[in-house]
Structure formats: C-alpha cells, structure tokens
Amino acid sequence: MKLRLVSTLSLLCVLLGGPALAEEGLRDKAKGLFQPIPQNAPVLPGDTTAAEKTALGKMLFFDPRLSENQDLSCSLCHNPSMAGVSGQFLSSGRHGELGGRNVLTVFNAVFNASQYWDGRAAGLKEQVEASVMSSPAALLKTRGGPMAIPAAATASAKQHVIERLKTIPGYVDVFKKAFPDAADPVNYDNVARAIAQFEATLITPGAPFDRWLKGDDAALSPTQLQGLALFIGKGCAGCHNGVNLGGSGYARFGVVQSPSVDLLPPDDWGRAAVTKKVEDKYVFKIPNLRNVELTAPYFHSGSTDDLKEVVAVMASAQLGVALAPEEIASIEAFLKSLTGPAPEIVLPMLPPNPPRALAKPAN
C-alpha cells in the first residue's frame, strides 16, 4: 500500500511539477472549492445584545423544561460533549421512541443553507421552532407522564412553553436583557431566536484542513493530501464543498446505483415529503462533513457507524466509482482533518421553578 501511495503522489508531482508545486496546485484547486470556518461566530449586524441573546439561548438549550415532561433538552440529542450529536442511530424522544432519522450535528450548522435531512427548515431559528414543538407534540406523544398535557395544536403548545417560562422569575429578567426593546420579551419567537444565536456560536474553526488551506503545509499528512486529491478528483467535492463541505444543496441518495434498503429505507422519501414533487423522492440534504469522524452513525438512516463504509457507499451509489481500500483509507484520513477544536462551553445555571410549577404525578 505504501508503494502505491508513493507512486500516486509521484504521479501528481510529475503532473504538477514537483512536490511543492504539486501541493500548491492542490491548494489552489481546494481554495476554489472550500473555505475555512471563520474564527468568529456570525452575528446580526448592529445587534448590541448578541451576547445577552447567546447567554439566554445557552440556558434554553440546556433546559429540560422546554419539553412537555420537563426532561428533554436540546443538549440531550445535540450533545456538545459528543460533537453536537447523540451517538445514537436515530433521533429519539425522552422515553425511547425512535425518530425517523439520524441526528444532524448542531456544530457549524449555522453555515448550512438549510436544516434537517430534508431541508424543511431554512435556518437555525426555524429548526429550533420546529424541534421544540416536535418534542411534546410528536416525540413524546406516546407517554402520559407527570407533565403530559393533552395533545395540543401547535399554537397552544407554543403558548404552553411560554406560559411555563413566564412562571420562572429568573428567566423573565434574562429575556428582558436579551430583548430590551420588546414590550413582552418572553415569546416563542424570541425563544427560537436566542437558541439559534447560541447555536451559531457552536463552530469549530482551526481544523488541520483549514490551517492547510491558509498555508500551513505541515497541517496535513501525505496520506491526507492524497485523500484530498482523491476527494476532488473522484468527484466527492462536486457536492461536498463550501465552508461545511456540504450542507448547501440536495442530492438523490443513489444517483448512479441504488444503495441497499438498510441504508435507504424505502418508506422515507426524503425531500419529496417537503416539496411534494416526485422527482425529489429519495433526495436528501448533502450533509456537512465537518467533524465527521465524531458524528457517527452516518446517513439519514443512521445505518452504519463505519466511516470507511460510508466513503465506499458514497463512491459507488453517487459516483459509480469502486474505490480501492487504500483510496478509501486516504479519503478517510483526509476527512479526519476536518475535525476542529470543539467550542468551550461552561454549563449554564438554570433558574429554579417557583412552587407549584410541576403537576404532581398521578401514581
């Protein structure tokens, strides 16, 4: 394998005029396709209370009281200790009801053009709005526990979340600081806005690949450079490009060759359920590859936790290419260069409930 690796590199060198030039040529190509993650989280221009919104959003992100039974927080599935995912095959409610798809990472999600595997939310704020509602209304519908309110329309479920937050004195003050111009700052729109603002800070600048893009030759190993050349040359970068190496468009899973039903369960039509167009059957959002070594299991179906298998399946299903084991290994090595330092998060302290905030269990 080492011989073949060396010979492929040599070929690249010959084609591009020596090792240094080869790397420069590759870097120029890469710079046309990819951008490093910016050092600072994006904020709305002119927002003077962005820090206060972030602080509020962090509290809400970690607060289980946003869920119907007060026991499921955003952080449980989008776990910042686990690169923003749950490590589970499929998303799940607090009581084990499996959702339909694998959890997508919240890390760097701010750079995606849309959210969810089917792109049904345009931005983080819309994703938050929908996900908070899906906890009580959909995920938790199977359980009649302490806080299970009767199945409610979305509007009244939103009202329910807001009424609960308004009973917690510690929150009211923090909402006022985050939204000083609002007459009645504790509202559902602001809940989503604050969580989205916090989530926008969950970015991972400084990955080896980004350092290499910016000119640090030592940041990638020869194997990783070969992997990058293959990633571009074989066509992976046709879809996986931009800041997030994905996250910006859609593709049918199985463009060239249909994957097995394990990987592509026939009853999940993907984006077709959103657009109602038959040509969107089995079309999914191209996932973000940042920190991909940490975000297993993979595919919308969460059907494998082996990154090598993913590379092989993608090559055959999307590109009609059968990769050799050493090509797969070098592409995997390149993918590992997309892992950046995780954001440092100090756990927020949540304000306590007032008396009588919980309904007593029936037992």
Added chain:
Amino acid sequence: MKLRLVSTLSLLCVLLGGPALAEEGLRDKAKGLFQPIPQNAPVLPGDTTAAEKTALGKMLFFDPRLSENQDLSCSLCHNPSMAGVSGQFLSSGRHGELGGRNVLTVFNAVFNASQYWDGRAAGLKEQVEASVMSSPAALLKTRGGPMAIPAAATASAKQHVIERLKTIPGYVDVFKKAFPDAADPVNYDNVARAIAQFEATLITPGAPFDRWLKGDDAALSPTQLQGLALFIGKGCAGCHNGVNLGGSGYARFGVVQSPSVDLLPPDDWGRAAVTKKVEDKYVFKIPNLRNVELTAPYFHSGSTDDLKEVVAVMASAQLGVALAPEEIASIEAFLKSLTGPAPEIVLPMLPPNPPRALAKPAN
C-alpha cells in the same frame, strides 16, 4: 406581620443584650452546630493524580455510554445546571420509568455520611457503583431497545460497561493517566473512583450563611437571622446540622405525628429495607439542606415543590410544633441563605466510538 417580626427580634435582643450581642450569641450557638463548606474539594492525601482522576470522572459523569442504551448519563438526573438534581418528582430511567424516590443532589454530597435516601451506600464511590448498575439492570429493564442486553447479573453487567469503555481508544489513555500504577486501569472500581473524585469537586462554598458564620454581619438579613434563631430554637438543627445541615444521620419521618400518605407512601419502608430491622420502618436519611431552594421537589417521595409546605410539615411531623406563617416565612428565608455559588463546569469532550461500537437497531 412586620410588627410581629420586629417584636420577636426585639425580644431576642432583650434576652441576649442588644442587637450586636444578640447576633454574636446567635453566631456562637450556630458555630457550635454548623460548619461552613470548605473552600477546596477534599482529595485523598498523597494522591498525585487527583486532577487526572477528576478529569476522567467528569468525562464519565457526562457520558451516556455508561448506560445500557448509551443514552443516560449521571448528569441527566444529577444535572449540574439544576443544582445537581433533575427537577422531577421522582428519579426516572431514560425512557420514563419512574424510580421510587426523589433524586438527591450531587452538590456537596461528599460531605454526607452516607448516600441515597436509605443510606445504602456509604460513600460517593459506592453510590456510583450502585447507580451505574441500576441504570441497565433496574431502571432500563422495561425497554428492549437498540442496546438492551439481556438482564444480566451485576458482575457481568459491570464487565459489559468495562468492555465498552475499553473499545474507546480515547478513554484508555485517560484511564492510564488517572491510574498510572495500575496494570489494567480500565476497571469498574476505577470508573467509580474517578466519578466519585469528580463529584467531590461539586461543592458550593461561599453561601451567605457561611459568610455570616465566618463573621460577615451583612450576609444575612434580619428576617434570615430570625429564621436561623427559629431553626435552632424550634429544634430543626437537632437533625439538620453539620457542614451540610443534614446528611449525617437518620430519622423516622413522622416522629411525633404521621404525615399524609401523599408525603409518606406506605409501601416505601425506607431504611428498614436496608437494615431489615422493624424499628427502621419509615426511617430515612436526614437530607442535606444546602441549596435547598434549588432542589425541589422535596421529601423522599418528591411529593411537594413548596418549601414553605416542607417547613410546616417537618415542624408538625418531626417536632410536634405548629409554626405561624411568619415563622415559616423567616425559616424559609434562612434556608435560602444556604445557596452557594454553583461550581463552574466546562463541558468535557468525549472520545468518539470506534466503528461497530453500536449494535444496529432491529427495526
């Protein structure tokens, strides 16, 4: 009420010789009963890798992979964002199965003489050992999900946890650093030791009451001082004393007057289940009152989240005393002076699974 408060204070002053002397007399009495929380977490003398054990323990504390279905961590029920409790009436498994008792806080638990409501674990290490085992073996026994292994004897369940940790390369290194002298450091004993070491750092020195004990007159309000005088004078401090104002002994719930079955469900015999002695029926550990305003709901039965109700019930059930509403209010005000700054916790980053660490769901 204000008048009566002032007159009670005046009476105290007369009895003890003026405001300053009254406070000094009260402080002397208090110093004989209570101790402030020490500034630094206790460590074993001569342990040169205490910091490494704490770092490992923090990872394990936040890692859902310690549970059978890889979705339940210590931090979920002993939530450091919520003063070390879950905010729920009763402890619960990952999938909503309610445990039998309210979750006790992990904050300052290191200063308790025993752990659990029935004192069945002597120290934090024993509590961790038992709790990790209770997740798969007891709490989660109702579910047959992705990772549900068949009900196993404790020994093989421990082995199962250790085998899983050994497959995660990132953990093996951290265990080696924490236990440099061990030939095979990844073992169940060390898991419990490391988590206990981390938990021992979850202390809250610097509460207003502690500052007052140390001489800061302004740290307690007149109402709080009156509450403290009542807390001592009415007999509460007979049980709730020491560093944690509790946590060091046992008492029957209903010494003088039996509380309602809501508060004392007749099927939970408390410590009798541990000691097998009939005289321990309805005997429970005297709970730690540190940060009590943040640790609702209350009682082993989690049957109320109203601290005023708790004070009234304790007075009548344990002491045979009917407190006036303003006495209850001032004792509650005193109890709120037991809230100390929460420990600052930076979320740990957890090492990723190797491929094939998860069994695929059956659906």
